[in-house]
Amino acid sequence: MGGDRDAMADLAVMSRRTAQLIPWKAAGRVSEQLPSGDEVVRSTGWVFNNATGDDLTLAEFVATGDEEVPAYLEVFGLRGEHTANQTLIEIGAGIGRMTCAFTREFGAVIACDLDQGFLERCYEAVGRFGKVERLRTLEVADGRTLNIAAGSADVAFSYITLQHCSVDDALDLAAEAVRVVGPGGRIALNFRGPAPSDVLLVPAGKLVRALYRLPGLGSWATRRRRLTRLAWQVSRLHPDQVTGPLGPHLSGIEVWTNPNSNLRGYGAEMRTFEGINPAHWWLVATVV
Ligand SMILES: C[S@@+](CC[C@H](N)C(=O)[O-])C[C@H]1O[C@@H](n2cnc3c(N)ncnc32)[C@H](O)[C@@H]1O
Secondary structure, eight states: OHHHHHHHHHHHTSOGGGGGGHHHHHHHHHHHHSSSHHHHHHHHTHHHHOOOOTTOOHHHHHHHHHHHHHHHHHHTTOOSTTGGGOEEEEESOTTTTTHHHHHHHSSEEEEEESOHHHHHHHHHHHHHHSOGGGEEEEEOTTSSOOOSOTTOOSEEEEOSOGGGSOHHHHHHHHHHHHHHHOTTOEEEEEEEOOOTTHHHHHHHHHHHHHHHTSTTHHHHHTTOHHHHHHHTOOOOOOHHHHHHHHGGGEEEEEEEEOTTOOOOOTTSEEEEOTTSOTTEEEEEEEEO
16 A cells, blocks of 8 residues: 555656656556456456446457457458568557457567556466467657667557547657658557547546646546546547658558548548547558
8 A cells, every 4th residue: 555655646746748647657556456357457447448347357358359450450451461470569558458469460569558567467468368479568668759679560550549648749659650660561540639529628638637646636536437538638639730740751641530520631541430439530551
């Protein structure tokens, strides 16, 4: 308990620039202390897939990733005869919901996350449900830089992560995705687009993140699902804000949305897939 209090005091002094990292760090510390992956899914699994319940299991949690991964790889054209010899970098892997399936598809997987506690759980999940000999983990200590050599992977993939970063960090991580795959590599990056509800949600998110930094209250707030969901409302990016800076390094730029979305990207080929959350969009492209 003493350690827990110290950890929360550390979180409270995180700067305003990094306040959006606090709920992940807090959930990561809880997950480190729990005795099993099943317990982690029951206690903190909601930070990944929004499911709650006393009878949730790690197996069910990983099964949701097992369904999504092949679908996205197929739809985005990332699955082919060479996949088994390729390296995939997953930005924001969490406790391995999708990573297990990635290790069955790719010859090597580098799971990157802000939180080392999540990455340890990811390793454990892949040990049970994936091919752990293909997995490497990488802590993204500053939330914006991948400590990996340029051109060291074939595919960079990120799902429900960049929307939780500040705009600057999300753009930096997107640029890092381009750098680490290098020419010929493919990127598939998921973002949340602007919406009318942002008028309320974005300021509410800022308010909760300010609360996180208050001693005592912050620790309490990080364990409240509704508050945390508000605090997650960090960045909305229009496709042009991403393709503007990255466009010169990309070819075959596709912006994927839900068929009901009105979002359009300048100079991008617009594609739709009904499996995409209506508030989200994906940038899929080849690095030149
Ligand atoms: C909603 S979870 C998604 C996890 C996984 N992609 C999935 O679909 O289950 C977001 C993950 O992104 C990580 N994350 C948030 N901000 C990050 C950053 N700046 N750099 C790296 N990881 C980050 C969190 O720690 C968390 O594990």
